[in-house]
Amino acid sequence: MKRTVLLGLLALSSACSSAAATTAPPERPPPKTLKEGVVQLAEASQAFVTVTPVQPDAGGARLQAPARVAFRDGAVSRLGAPLAGRVVGVHVRTGDVVKPGDPLVTLDCPEAAAARTAVATATAALREAESSFERERRMFDQGVSTERERLSAETRLAEARAELARAQASVGFVGTGGGTTVVLRAPLAGTVLARTATEGVSVQPGGEPLVEVGDASALWVVAEVFERDLPQVREGTRAHVTLPSLHEPLTGQVVSVGAVVTSGSRTAPVRIALDSPSKGLRPGMFGRARIDAAEASLTLPVEAVLLRNGKDSVVYVRQDARTFVRRPVVVATPVDGRVQVVSGLSAGEPVVTRGALLLDGAADQLL
Numbered sequence: 001m002k003r004t005v006l007l008g009l010l011a012l013s014s015a016c017s018s019a020a021a022t023t024a025p026p027e028r029p030p031p032k033t034l035k036e037g038v039v040q041l042a043e044a045s046q047a048f049v050t051v052t053p054v055q056p057d058a059g060g061a062r063l064q065a066p067a068r069v070a071f072r073d074g075a076v077s078r079l080g081a082p083l084a085g086r087v088v089g090v091h092v093r094t095g096d097v098v099k100p101g102d103p104l105v106t107l108d109c110p111e112a113a114a115a116r117t118a119v120a121t122a123t124a125a126l127r128e129a130e131s132s133f134e135r136e137r138r139m140f141d142q143g144v145s146t147e148r149e150r151l152s153a154e155t156r157l158a159e160a161r162a163e164l165a166r167a168q169a170s171v172g173f174v175g176t177g178g179g180t181t182v183v184l185r186a187p188l189a190g191t192v193l194a195r196t197a198t199e200g201v202s203v204q205p206g207g208e209p210l211v212e213v214g215d216a217s218a219l220w221v222v223a224e225v226f227e228r229d230l231p232q233v234r235e236g237t238r239a240h241v242t243l244p245s246l247h248e249p250l251t252g253q254v255v256s257v258g259a260v261v262t263s264g265s266r267t268a269p270v271r272i273a274l275d276s277p278s279k280g281l282r283p284g285m286f287g288r289a290r291i292d293a294a295e296a297s298l299t300l301p302v303e304a305v306l307l308r309n310g311k312d313s314v315v316y317v318r319q320d321a322r323t324f325v326r327r328p329v330v331v332a333t334p335v336d337g338r339v340q341v342v343s344g345l346s347a348g349e350p351v352v353t354r355g356a357l358l359l360d361g362a363a364d365q366l367l
Helices: 002-023 043-048 110-142 147-172 227-232
Strands: 032-035 038-040 050-053 062-071 076-079 085-090 103-108 181-185 190-195 211-214 219-226 238-242 250-257 267-274 286-292 297-301 306-308 312-318 323-328 338-343 350-354
Touching: 062 227, 062 267, 085 110, 103 211, 110 147, 219 227, 219 238, 219 250, 219 286, 227 267, 227 338, 238 267, 267 286, 297 350
Parallel strands: none
Antiparallel strands: 032 038, 038 323, 050 350, 062 219, 062 286, 076 211, 085 103, 103 181, 190 211, 219 267, 238 250, 238 286, 250 267, 297 338, 306 312, 312 323, 312 350
């Protein structure tokens, strides 16, 4: 009896093993390397590889970059002390709305009086030099003065004019007023963004700004675009900006592309002028910008691009029915599952878009 049961178990085990063997998936033979960068795929593995001719894709030619809201050039003014002195009056608070010419801070600067006195002195000296020159000119015309004396008077007149111009330029930093009083006024309409001035505090020229005024209506979006993506950006191209703090995306167009790449992040600023800025837009907001490429570009699904040695982007191009050649490419930042090919491929070339890792086991998927 025991022997019969044992024989039955062995038979059942053998049947299960046979069934498992018949249901196991077929093995995919590894590709054969013909030479460096060229592989030949076994016929049984061709079903696991998809090849697609690469084509220009206007809709997929976009790049994505982090972005922030910032003041336009010239929309922010930082006012400091033009001369050494002391703060005697502060007329605004942070958040106040000001108009051009509104007083912001009043300073007491001893050097201001000297500058204004120098203008008055230079003005008087110029009047005297003009009178002297006119007298010498008449005397020369009448023949009672020499050419040398006339030229000397003309030289003194030129020196007096130059001295007055220098004195006026110096007092231009002081502004209107009299004595030692200097009033810092708003150079533009806007909002007081920051104020460090406090009554009684001593100030020096070249120190930190006492008041910062910005025009909150003059804003744009600055996208930090990676160096490799910059060739795809042109002035006038459309852009879409998404800010987490705003419910609706913003649209605009590129107005300038930075000429200098930051050494650390390897990015350059791309400035976007918005079509209709939102009322809730504020400087310093962060988000993302999607910028359309200047023209239709070649794009691939991200799984078609492999990464070798941690830095080299490659694809596999079909040479014949079973032979594939590795090709280095330069790609942009992936957007929505597709990646733009900057260089390395031509339109119509058959590229492996699925199963590329089967051809190159030493590479890593790009994304």
